[in-house]
Amino acid sequence: MADVLLFHHVQGLTPGVTAFADELRAAGHTVHTPDLFGGRTFDTVDEGMFFANSEEAGDLDALGEAAAADLPEGLVYAGFSFGVMSAQKLAQTRPGARGALLYHSCVSITADWAFGPWPQSVPVQIHGMDADPFFAEEGDLDAARELVELVGPVAELFVYPGEQHLFADGSLPSYDAGAAALLTERTLAFLADLPGD
Numbered sequence: 001m002a003d004v005l006l007f008h009h010v011q012g013l014t015p016g017v018t019a020f021a022d023e024l025r026a027a028g029h030t031v032h033t034p035d036l037f038g039g040r041t042f043d044t045v046d047e048g049m050f051f052a053n054s055e056e057a058g059d060l061d062a063l064g065e066a067a068a069a070d071l072p073e074g075l076v077y078a079g080f081s082f083g084v085m086s087a088q089k090l091a092q093t094r095p096g097a098r099g100a101l102l103y104h105s106c107v108s109i110t111a112d113w114a115f116g117p118w119p120q121s122v123p124v125q126i127h128g129m130d131a132d133p134f135f136a137e138e139g140d141l142d143a144a145r146e147l148v149e150l151v152g153p154v155a156e157l158f159v160y161p162g163e164q165h166l167f168a169d170g171s172l173p174s175y176d177a178g179a180a181a182l183l184t185e186r187t188l189a190f191l192a193d194l195p196g197d
Helices: 015-026 045-052 060-069 081-093 140-151 177-192
Strands: 003-007 030-032 076-080 099-103 124-129 155-160
Touching: 003 015, 003 060, 003 081, 015 030, 015 177, 045 081, 060 081, 076 081, 081 099, 099 177, 124 140, 124 177, 140 155, 155 177
Parallel strands: 003 030, 003 076, 076 099, 099 124, 124 155
Antiparallel strands: none
């Protein structure tokens, strides 16, 4: 079984994120869901981004690192959209990462500001929709394809038809039940197939 550190998206630790974590727990995995927003949730991405960029939010990068600090090595780092920044950074820079799950976002591994090269032994799955204006039109899909090309067989990209961004969060209007079920199925297969289980 895997030990997963799951970071929420910019609308906060919503009931949908918690429910997703519970699905992984029901399969026998341990899932940590830190709340980087101190209990705040937001109705829209724009409202969440406004808070995340405010002084009130604090240093979210440091909060993400702190969420991992007291946990053992050997984690699977996972993130929804905004939370991918923390998950991907930790997967690439914290020793002992067991895997990474990047939902609705991906950060370039070759840009000047990148976190560095991808650790060759760390498997990763990336999930997003082909017409999602955030994922497909702001460079994340290109970054995901680049990662798969450079890293090879340990990297998988799954692109779903549709334009919804946070389609795996059952508590949001953007939820797509069919795509979310497939994402969950693929996630559970990824976790089940990790070396060491």
